[in-house]
Amino acid sequence: MKTVSVGIVGGTGYTGVELLRLLAAHPQAQVTMITSRSEEGVAVADMYPNLRGVYDLRFSVPDIDQLKTCDVVFFATPHGVAMSMAKDLIESGTKVIDLAADFRLENLTAWQHWYKHEATQGELMASAVYGLPEYYREQIKKAMIIGNPGCYPTSILLGILPLLKAGLVKTDSIIADGKSGVSGAGRGASVANLGAEMSESFKAYGVAGHRHHPEMQEKLSQLAGEEVGLTFVPHLVPMVRGMESTIYATLTEDKSQAQLQALFETAYQNEPFVDVMPAGSLPETRMVKGSNMCRMAVYRPAGSNQVVVTSVIDNLVKGASGQAIQNMNILFDLPETLGLNQVALLP
Amino acid sequence: MKTVSVGIVGGTGYTGVELLRLLAAHPQAQVTMITSRSEEGVAVADMYPNLRGVYDLRFSVPDIDQLKTCDVVFFATPHGVAMSMAKDLIESGTKVIDLAADFRLENLTAWQHWYKHEATQGELMASAVYGLPEYYREQIKKAMIIGNPGCYPTSILLGILPLLKAGLVKTDSIIADGKSGVSGAGRGASVANLGAEMSESFKAYGVAGHRHHPEMQEKLSQLAGEEVGLTFVPHLVPMVRGMESTIYATLTEDKSQAQLQALFETAYQNEPFVDVMPAGSLPETRMVKGSNMCRMAVYRPAGSNQVVVTSVIDNLVKGASGQAIQNMNILFDLPETLGLNQVALLP
Amino acid sequence: MKTVSVGIVGGTGYTGVELLRLLAAHPQAQVTMITSRSEEGVAVADMYPNLRGVYDLRFSVPDIDQLKTCDVVFFATPHGVAMSMAKDLIESGTKVIDLAADFRLENLTAWQHWYKHEATQGELMASAVYGLPEYYREQIKKAMIIGNPGCYPTSILLGILPLLKAGLVKTDSIIADGKSGVSGAGRGASVANLGAEMSESFKAYGVAGHRHHPEMQEKLSQLAGEEVGLTFVPHLVPMVRGMESTIYATLTEDKSQAQLQALFETAYQNEPFVDVMPAGSLPETRMVKGSNMCRMAVYRPAGSNQVVVTSVIDNLVKGASGQAIQNMNILFDLPETLGLNQVALLP
Amino acid sequence: MKTVSVGIVGGTGYTGVELLRLLAAHPQAQVTMITSRSEEGVAVADMYPNLRGVYDLRFSVPDIDQLKTCDVVFFATPHGVAMSMAKDLIESGTKVIDLAADFRLENLTAWQHWYKHEATQGELMASAVYGLPEYYREQIKKAMIIGNPGCYPTSILLGILPLLKAGLVKTDSIIADGKSGVSGAGRGASVANLGAEMSESFKAYGVAGHRHHPEMQEKLSQLAGEEVGLTFVPHLVPMVRGMESTIYATLTEDKSQAQLQALFETAYQNEPFVDVMPAGSLPETRMVKGSNMCRMAVYRPAGSNQVVVTSVIDNLVKGASGQAIQNMNILFDLPETLGLNQVALLP
Incomplete structure (x- = not known):
């Protein structure tokens, strides 16, 4: 049984901690690194005490060479970060799932207008697939970069x-x-x-x-x-x-x-x-x-x-981190629901 | 300076307590009776402790003869109650403001369909005015019965x-x-x-x-x-x-x-x-x-x-009890904003 | 790998739905019946839509003979119900975990005073173990009846x-x-x-x-x-x-x-x-x-x-249904954390 | 009927807007100025839209000479500000009510320890009265500076x-x-x-x-x-x-x-x-x-x-701004409840 090794860039926000929560229950994924410039050295369980006893990881400064050792890297970063690192990663075979908006739009003019950022990676953006499995599943299977949809x-x-x-x-x-x-x-x-x-x-x-x-x-x-x-x-x-x-x-x-x-x-x-x-x-x-x-x-x-x-x-789940894992499952030919069978908390 | 004497029928719900809260700040209105069959004898301040020290009233069983001594009666009752008492009241000169739906619709068929009640007082209903002052102010001035709008x-x-x-x-x-x-x-x-x-x-x-x-x-x-x-x-x-x-x-x-x-x-x-x-x-x-x-x-x-x-x-205010008092002010030729200058509670 | 067959009596409340949520993630337990007099025939997923697609069960009228076929029965009922059924169950080898208070107190006088109920099963009550594993683990292992602690x-x-x-x-x-x-x-x-x-x-x-x-x-x-x-x-x-x-x-x-x-x-x-x-x-x-x-x-x-x-x-978890499953794991010699590794939902 | 002219220093926080809300209902107080360095020129009603139509004031930069024209100045500021301005104000006859902690403690050592600030005005602090009317009413009557209690x-x-x-x-x-x-x-x-x-x-x-x-x-x-x-x-x-x-x-x-x-x-x-x-x-x-x-x-x-x-x-009321106005009423020999008869909002 293969295990997907996972890197998370920028894991201090809510989609980061939600990725960690969900991946803890995933039988075939292993988070091997999580990065944050501002929280370098801090244990994730100190920042997010719901993870005490679950993860032993500490935030590290993002290092592209280390990230390349992962099978997949999730970007839970501000807009523009994934764009700047994705090319290196996919060239070394590491797949990219961006939870921000860098790879959601094909219309670069619109992207630049809304995100106030230069779309420096037009070609990459064109090659990315919009990660809404219900409508783009076949394209996702073959993709190297996923633009995970907004909520x-x-x-x-x-x-x-x-x-x-x-x-x-x-x-x-x-x-x-x-x-x-x-x-x-x-x-x-x-x-x-x-x-x-x-x-x-x-x-x-x-x-x-x-x-x-x-x-x-x-x-x-x-x-x-x-x-x-x-x-x-x-x-x-x-x-x-x-x-x-x-x-x-x-x-x-x-x-x-x-x-x-x-x-x-x-x-x-x-x-x-x-x-x-x-x-x-x-x-x-x-x-x-x-x-x-x-x-x-x-x-x-x-x-x-x-x-x-x-x-x-x-x-935070189907609208962000859960859907990102669903995309990961598709990318790695795992059962699409693997690790995602959490029952909603009611009441 | 005249004082409007006010009766409230069915004052145990939220629009009832809100009428009491607002009328406590009204310089020319005096709540003289408030009725409830189920809470007869209970002090309103025992049921609604925010009113402790403000009102000395107790809930009484509704008595049409006593209600006739009021200048105006607010109905904060289930649908159908105002309809059954309004005729007697207006014949003796007491004005009626219904916070329920008895006098909101002119279309009796629609009323009966939605409120599962016989529209026994078609004539009364036709004579009532819809109490949205911004669009019906002139009619309200001359009315005896107001159908206070829904929220x-x-x-x-x-x-x-x-x-x-x-x-x-x-x-x-x-x-x-x-x-x-x-x-x-x-x-x-x-x-x-x-x-x-x-x-x-x-x-x-x-x-x-x-x-x-x-x-x-x-x-x-x-x-x-x-x-x-x-x-x-x-x-x-x-x-x-x-x-x-x-x-x-x-x-x-x-x-x-x-x-x-x-x-x-x-x-x-x-x-x-x-x-x-x-x-x-x-x-x-x-x-x-x-x-x-x-x-x-x-x-x-x-x-x-x-x-x-x-x-x-x-x-509960512009959507119910506040608007009802605004209508009362118009009915009794008082300044329309009298007693209604509460500043919203923020934060 | 053995599977514990589970019955739930009185599953319409919050501890009932929480038992179902948690047991859905338990690899060695299977809910085989759930009872409710008032909701007989209703699908649990219709009452608790978070369970849609997870359970195919319907509420049934409690039947002692059917319950005896379970390895364990959880009572998520008002006080007094577990007391009335526990004897039959344990005599046929079915273990009992009561989430109500029937088996929490050894002092029957206090029990009767607080629960306004006759303590008809003094002997049973004396044989029950208080299900706080951190302090009663050894006794729990050998028990037939667990009084699951209050929150x-x-x-x-x-x-x-x-x-x-x-x-x-x-x-x-x-x-x-x-x-x-x-x-x-x-x-x-x-x-x-x-x-x-x-x-x-x-x-x-x-x-x-x-x-x-x-x-x-x-x-x-x-x-x-x-x-x-x-x-x-x-x-x-x-x-x-x-x-x-x-x-x-x-x-x-x-x-x-x-x-x-x-x-x-x-x-x-x-x-x-x-x-x-x-x-x-x-x-x-x-x-x-x-x-x-x-x-x-x-x-x-x-x-x-x-x-x-x-x-x-x-x-609802360590204070009720989760602790009950922890007790079940101990009773059946399963790893104590089995099925209970849910990470807290934060934020 | 006299009117107390009121200045508010630092009115952008919650105690500031609450002072404004309450003073709007006070028949004998008039807010004549409200200061904020950061919001100079902004209308209070733009910052706090619940005050739209109630106040026409704009935030101004604090000016000690202007503040001296007030009968009383409320400080709704960080710790240390009231201390720096109070002396000038009381010398010109303007009373001071501090909603921060500058004048709450008599023990200067404790004050310095907890507020990380030098207690530069030991004499002033000693002359201030703790504004809990139920226990210090007589002293408040004669005071020039009130340390309004914490919540x-x-x-x-x-x-x-x-x-x-x-x-x-x-x-x-x-x-x-x-x-x-x-x-x-x-x-x-x-x-x-x-x-x-x-x-x-x-x-x-x-x-x-x-x-x-x-x-x-x-x-x-x-x-x-x-x-x-x-x-x-x-x-x-x-x-x-x-x-x-x-x-x-x-x-x-x-x-x-x-x-x-x-x-x-x-x-x-x-x-x-x-x-x-x-x-x-x-x-x-x-x-x-x-x-x-x-x-x-x-x-x-x-x-x-x-x-x-x-x-x-x-x-924010008895724990801050309401109690401050209660103190103002005492300081100016007004009825203690004047402007403070708001009924609690329930529900």
Whole structure:
């Protein structure tokens, strides 16, 4: 039984600790190094005491030669870091899974606009595969670089694509109302994300546009085969983990609730991490807390030609680290669910 | 200086205690009786210790003759109760403000369908005025019975009506994505609203339809002068108080962000309880916690013909008891803001 | 490799779903039946959607003959149920682990006083073993009936016993200030535990005494070899899971911080589920969320002869279902940590 | 009717915005200036949108000559600022109320130790009065400088002093287990107080000692007339506002529950902001949210010689800004409750 040796670059944030939590339960992966310039020498279990007794690792300064000894390197870094190191790694045979946005967009102009960074590695970016297994599995199998999707895109693409691919909805006016727990904002000190600021309050944010918007627009257009118009408003929920997206689209032909239900069930019947809930039920974020599942429901409000999809994920699992491991499993020809069978923590 | 004598029927729920909290600060209102069959004889301060030292009242069994001695009676009761007592009260000159839904709808068929109750008082219902002062102020002044609006309708109607009245958006495809804190579900024991169930989770609910939908549809159509098609999905936020609605509409003519901003500022320039926030800012529910304000923002996402309005209220104040007192002030020709100048509790 | 066949009686509450979540990850246990009178025929995955795709079980009416076919039966029932069925089960060789209080106390008079129930099975109760493995492991190995400890007792006994057993503190004036998340109150509908009541608030409760008090007093006295006087005040924390206890005792001889630290580290050096944190650090409940760990710290405030211990557990895991499975592992001579290596969910 | 002109130095934190919220309802106070170096020129309503429409003020750079035109200046600043400006102000007749710790301690050595600052104004510090009106009212009336108490000291001193002053408890072993919402940590960006870090978790903190400890020790000893030994452990509650303290003391003579209840009721019978709750009830922090009340209960656990007091305040009101205004009212011979009759926001 082979073991995949794993390096993590930039593991001090929430996606880093979540990678560690999940990989601890993976029978065929071994984290051999984890890097952080600022925390060099600190034991990961000192920074994240939930890992006490689980890992004996310390953060080290990133060293490209050492990273090359890994089978795969996860980047849980700010945007721009993976781009600067990926070429060396893949040339020596080490696969790269970037949890940031360096390899999500094919449109370099859009990337530079949104990430305020020069896209120095256009060729690499073109060779990368978007790591949404439900729609890019075959390409992932052959890839060296994976651009792991953003959390909003994961929940929204999975929710709307069955309708778009079936050609059942207007493509110019899709609306996605997204809601995220505050862990999505990361572990950086900030006033806006203080508990005293965000608890017991709810708000929309990102009025000037959100980086996940071009990502969704690009992938939706690509998969639908035509330009898709999407209005996306993200909101902050006073909770730690979880993301819900409510997606509204206009039907172009009359379909019953039952027909829509069947469409979704068929679309995802073989997907281990997408759960189409029974007609009449609605997903709650707690139904996926800590797990790699995306649960969704589709329904048709009475007296309109709208269709509504609600979709939930744990933003740190299926929306980040869990999906990254799912991609790793595909890259290394392991069972796709290996190490990812955690049951959501409810209540 | 006259004093309005106030009776409250059914004061054991959250809108009841909120009426008491707000009326304690009202210089020209005096709560003279508060009723509850189940809590007869209990001091309100024993049930609601925040009122210790503020009120000396005890719950009494509702007595129509005693209630007739009040200038106004608020009903903070289940649906159907106000309907059964209102006639007697108004005939003896006592005005009625119903915080439940008995007098919100003109369409009796819809009312009976949604409230599973016979609409025994069709004539009374027709004579009642919908208590949204920003749009029905003149009628309220002359009314004997006020149907105090629901919380979702308050936040959504205030948000969309400037656009609808200006004829700027398509009327057949308005989308309102509403989010409410759990106090909106009331004080009845229920598993779904336990802290262990709703904390740290987010969900859509009401897939089978929500009672506030026909209320909104009726008022929107009435005020727009044509049939309005509205898709409405309510969501539960893990917090106690607060409601945010994000409303999406399609512009029928091109309007700039600045033009939309000006439209909203003009629409509400004389309204003491509606605050149009500066362009580029977005309201948060904590900005209105405990206050009677509705704060909103309008914006135009780039690259689409959509307009988005986000609107926040405290569901128990502007969404219920505060608005009821605002209506009382209008009914009794008092300054509309009297007793309602509480500053929101932030943080 | 043997597989333990497991029955669960009364699985609709939080300890029931938590047993199912944890047992899903246990390689040598198989849940073969789960009972509930009220939910007969309902799929567990319909009641607890986090289990969708994990269990195919339905709730059945409890049938003693079927339960006898199990190797072990967990009772996640109200007090009194396990007592009524345990005798039949153990006579046919089926072991019993009661998550309620039927088998926690040896003092039947105290039991009857606190649980308002006749202690009909005095002999059985005397034969049961208190399932706190760190102090009763040898007895557990040979037991047929386990009284699984309460959550407060677990966190408090583990915290204070090293000091008591070492004879270092006054035994007549131990103070335990306990704090619990609301899941500890169970899944019954109640006004006091509504999200709108308990969120954003903190309180002491149980002024008239708490059932866990006699349980702690009995076990402490038993293990200390003399009567122990304990003052215990429980508090409700606005969160779902987690329990922290801060324990105060008076030193009878002068011991340094380092000596106390060494005492605790030695006491628990071989315990897989007790983590004595480094001097100067303090445990947080999120460090054990979803895991079977108890983490604790001991410190000596300057300028006093007091010693303070803070101890955290997940009330549903080490405080209930996880500890029950730990006991099952001991009963069946399996590795004690089998299936219990979940890493806490942080953040 | 005189109006007190108020200046606020350093008004960008939570105690600053809370002063503004409360003073907006004060009929005889007028905030004439508010300073902040970092936010010069910013409208307070832009920083704190709950104040939109309430204040027209902008933050200005602190100017001692302008501040001297005020009747009173509140310092809502880091430790050390009030000390540097107070002398000039009082010499020109402007009274000073410091919400930081510059004037809380008489023991300068302790002050310097805990606040890492040179106590440059020993004489001033000696002339200041500790602003706990229930115990220092007569001195406050004649003071020029008030050291407004810390939040923990307010809740704990009010809770224990009736027992200490009556000589009923051992003075060498008082235990105070304090719990605070996260607003007590202020509005500075920090990782530890992020919503993603502190939500859904509970912890003790301050193992190395807390600055409020010497403050309590000094005042308790002063008022008890002998050295008092206090063990104090603070905890962080996952909520925004509110503080609960559970205080344990050992009775030196046998007193019944009824006698203790009578002692407390008598002690506070004339205090407008201390509420001794009925025997058998327990205060919750939500019973004082947004109000200046301290509510408390005393009880005697069965079978011990301990007495337990639980005491709740809103840390930002009675624990800071509300108490500061109460002190202002006393200083200017206004009714002590003026502007402070806000009813707690419940739910």
